[in-house]
Each structure stands twice: as structure tokens, then as C-alpha cells.
Amino acid sequence: MINTVRGSSTAQSFDGEAPLEPHLFLVMECAALDAGATRIRLTDIAEVRFGRGNARSTTFRDDKGARVLELAVADPQMSGKHARIFKEGTAWVLEDSGSTNGTRIDGARIGRATLTDDQVFQLGATLFLFHSELPSPRGSEEILNLKKAVPGVSTLLPEYASSMIAFARMTVSDVPILLLGESGTGKEVLARAVHGLSGRRGAFVPVNCGALPETLLESQLFGHTKGAFSGAVKDEPGFVRAAEKGTLFLDEIGDMPKTSQAALLRVLQEREVTPVGSTQAVKVDLRVVSATHREIDTLKDSGGFRADLYARLAGYTHVLVPLRDRMCDLGILLRELLSKIRPGKTTGITPELGRALMSYEWPLNVRELEQALSVAAVLATDDTVKLEHLPESLRRAFKTPRMSTPPEKSTPSRAPSTPPAAEVTDDVLKDRLIASLSAHKGNISEVARAMGRTRMQIHRWMKRWGIDPDTYR
Numbered sequence: 001m002i003n004t005v006r007g008s009s010t011a012q013s014f015d016g017e018a019p020l021e022p023h024l025f026l027v028m029e030c031a032a033l034d035a036g037a038t039r040i041r042l043t044d045i046a047e048v049r050f051g052r053g054n055a056r057s058t059t060f061r062d063d064k065g066a067r068v069l070e071l072a073v074a075d076p077q078m079s080g081k082h083a084r085i086f087k088e089g090t091a092w093v094l095e096d097s098g099s100t101n102g103t104r105i106d107g108a109r110i111g112r113a114t115l116t117d118d119q120v121f122q123l124g125a126t127l128f129l130f131h132s133e134l135p136s137p138r139g140s141e142e143i144l145n146l147k148k149a150v151p152g153v154s155t156l157l158p159e160y161a162s163s164m165i166a167f168a169r170m171t172v173s174d175v176p177i178l179l180l181g182e183s184g185t186g187k188e189v190l191a192r193a194v195h196g197l198s199g200r201r202g203a204f205v206p207v208n209c210g211a212l213p214e215t216l217l218e219s220q221l222f223g224h225t226k227g228a229f230s231g232a233v234k235d236e237p238g239f240v241r242a243a244e245k246g247t248l249f250l251d252e253i254g255d256m257p258k259t260s261q262a263a264l265l266r267v268l269q270e271r272e273v274t275p276v277g278s279t280q281a282v283k284v285d286l287r288v289v290s291a292t293h294r295e296i297d298t299l300k301d302s303g304g305f306r307a308d309l310y311a312r313l314a315g316y317t318h319v320l321v322p323l324r325d326r327m328c329d330l331g332i333l334l335r336e337l338l339s340k341i342r343p344g345k346t347t348g349i350t351p352e353l354g355r356a357l358m359s360y361e362w363p364l365n366v367r368e369l370e371q372a373l374s375v376a377a378v379l380a381t382d383d384t385v386k387l388e389h390l391p392e393s394l395r396r397a398f399k400t401p402r403m404s405t406p407p408e409k410s411t412p413s414r415a416p417s418t419p420p421a422a423e424v425t426d427d428v429l430k431d432r433l434i435a436s437l438s439a440h441k442g443n444i445s446e447v448a449r450a451m452g453r454t455r456m457q458i459h460r461w462m463k464r465w466g467i468d469p470d471t472y473r
Helices: 158-171 187-198 214-222 238-242 258-270 296-302 307-313 327-341 351-359 365-379 392-397 426-439 444-451 455-465
Strands: 002-005 020-029 037-041 047-052 057-063 066-073 083-088 091-096 103-105 108-110 112-114 119-123 126-135 177-180 204-208 247-251 287-292 316-319
Touching: 020 066, 020 327, 020 351, 037 066, 037 327, 091 103, 091 126, 119 351, 126 158, 126 327, 126 351, 158 177, 158 187, 158 316, 177 187, 187 204, 187 247, 187 287, 204 238, 214 238, 214 258, 258 307, 296 307, 327 351, 327 365, 426 444, 426 455, 444 455
Parallel strands: 002 037, 047 066, 177 287, 177 316, 204 247, 247 287
Antiparallel strands: 020 037, 020 126, 047 083, 057 066, 083 091, 091 112, 103 108, 103 119, 119 126
16 A cells, blocks of 8 residues: 655646655555555645554644644554654754654664654654655655556655656557666566557567677567578568567667667668568567667767667657665565565565665665565565575675765754754755766766765756766766
């Protein structure tokens, strides 16, 4: 179940620039992943109070003119009045309310701390994620459960939800779709969703262009006639004709040799294919979805990929978000993956494992997460997966945190309110960003690591100040 709580009931649309707003995510109840995740837009909310309840619930109250949200969680390890977050100046502060099991950041018990962007904190056995500013397209609260719109995709990230709804609209057309994203982000899952939603009666035919030998690529794509070359003992239709009235998924299209690109371009332009060894063209009716993890714009500009073929493939371009930039969805993904890996079983995880999973960069994205959980599910002897069940290589990697910004120094529980630390102005932050981009030659991952921020945050800053990272490469 995916829930959302809005800070305003204003009618919303996707038009215009998305405002940057603070958000709180209940990412997962570690012992009860089926309870789902919740997103709270903190705009117009002065305080959020957390406590144990019989079921997940949200209640708004007016406290001396301030809008207060009471969030109840059915977590037996949480206290009736466990903690609160509240706005102090322009900062958000997390404060324990005298709970039994404590309020924790990075596993350490705290009494009071100023929350930083992308901050994970733990109440009982429940993990939360705070973002100080996320692009929030108006209307995205209403479209969070995307399974009905795009099978296999659910997200709490506002901007990603918005882009997925636009993507869902494109699936019912015949417009070619180009999927861009890192390895393991789920490009084939989306390609299959395109085929399923398109209503096309033919087959879904996936082709890994990077795995086909260059000498055989054209014969395997376009088919061949008997005797066309040594070993061609019979006519073969090839992948393109196999996708007749269906969908051809060209994965890793950026790795296709230029000679084959020219032949593919003709297929897309003329809607016909000529098998190797034949002079007779055959008409084809298919939908093309392509994907690559490579910087295809750079390839195109450098001549490594044909601009005219790119124009044919990129009727609509959709960018998939890497897992490290959508940690708010980790609980949703864990529930879906574990239900697939251990069908019919209710599986939970320890908070220690949950924190570790949220601290990791996941360079291979959802594919790497699924592989790690597959190993852990075999080693777990009961219904709870623990950190010790993960592969040793991952446990070592978890020692390097995803975020390097430390929380504000802990103070005793129920400490009196103190002014937030001096704020960093936009001008200072912009100068730091430019200096880091220069030092790391425009490498966004390195800049994010050096500044203790996520890549998504670095991209948001660059967009805000009109900074082009290519200038520093």
C-alpha cells in the first residue's frame, strides 16, 4: 500500500516549473513491509508528531494556529508519544519525546538534531527519510500507485511519478520510445510494460544489441535466406519479423555498430526489412522501444551514433532514476522483490539491515538489490532477513556511507529549543558547487560524494543556477 499526505488541498496540475518543497517519507516498517510506505509534503505543516497506534493513520490538528500532523504507526517498538519534527526558522528539527527505544540517526540514539537533506532516521523499527527540497509537480499526490498505470512500477518520488504518468500516456501510441538509464534500473521492465499496455497482438521480442557479434548482427536482426552464408541451412525470419504486430525491444542500442545502424534506419523509415541473401523486401508492422545506459547524446554529437537513427528512435525519451536517488521507494521495492523471491511468505528485515540498505550507493541498481535479497532469503532461517545474511562483499561495502553529511551533535532528550546553526547562503553554496565541479572535472558522482549530497540534489542545484557540468569536463 502506498499512502500520501498532503499539506494543502489546493487543486493541482503538472503545468509549469515544479516547486521545491520539503518532504518526509515513511520508507518502511522493517518488521511489516506489507504495511507500505507514506509520503508527506511538509509545506504548510509546522510539526509532525509520531507515535504508536493500532493502525497506520494521519490526523491533522490545529495547535495555536499551527498545522500539526499526528502520524500513528502500528510499530510495537514505538512509544505512544515517540518523537516529533518541527520547523525552526528555515530548518527542520527532529526531537525525541522521551521514547522507550529511542530516536536514532545512523544507529546512534539522539535527543535532538537538525535534519539535513537526504537524512535517514529511525523510530522504533520504522525508517524515515527527510528531504529538504524535492521538485513536487502539482497533482503527483493523486498518482502515486502506478501499478494500475504502468505494471511493475510504483514510486513515492514526486517528479518520477509525474514522468511515469506521461510515460503511461505514450505507451498506448505507436511513437517509438527511447529508455535511458544506468544498468539495472529496470529498462526491460518498462519495455515490457509498453508492450502490455499498447494492445499490440504480436510478440514482445527483446534483443541485446551489445551481445550480438557484429558479423552476425544483421542476419539475426533482419533474418537470412538459406545459403546466404556458410551455416545458413534454412530461412530464418530474424528478430525484426519475429516482432510482427508486436514490440521490438532493442536493448543497449548505443553499442550497435554504425554499419548496422544504417540498415536499421532503413527498416524504421520504410517499415520493411530485407533478409541477408535476399533482394526482396518484406513489409513489417511493429513498435520499437530502445534502451541504453550510455550517454547517447554525446555519442550522437561525436559521430559514434547516427543522428538520423537517433531521431527515429527517440520519438519519446524517458529517463529512469537510479536506485540511490529514489531511496524513498526502498521499502516498496523490498516488499515486491521479497514477495517474488519468497512467494507466499511474509518476510521482514531488521532495522540494522534497513539502515545498511539505505546507506549503500547501489551502483548496479535494482538488479543488484534483487541479487542480494535472493542470497539473503536462502540464508535466512526464519521470516526475518538480517544484515548477516547478505553477501560479504556487500556487508563490506555498507561500511562506506551513501551520505557523508553528519547530523547535528546530539543533545539530551527534551532539550530546550536552540537556534539552528548559521545557514549557508545560496551564493556560498553555488560557489562551493562550482569549485567542486571544477575540481572533479564535471563528474557528478564525485561532486555528490565530496559535498555529501545525492546526485539528484546536485542536479537540482545545477538546474536552479543554470550550471552546465559539461563546461567543467
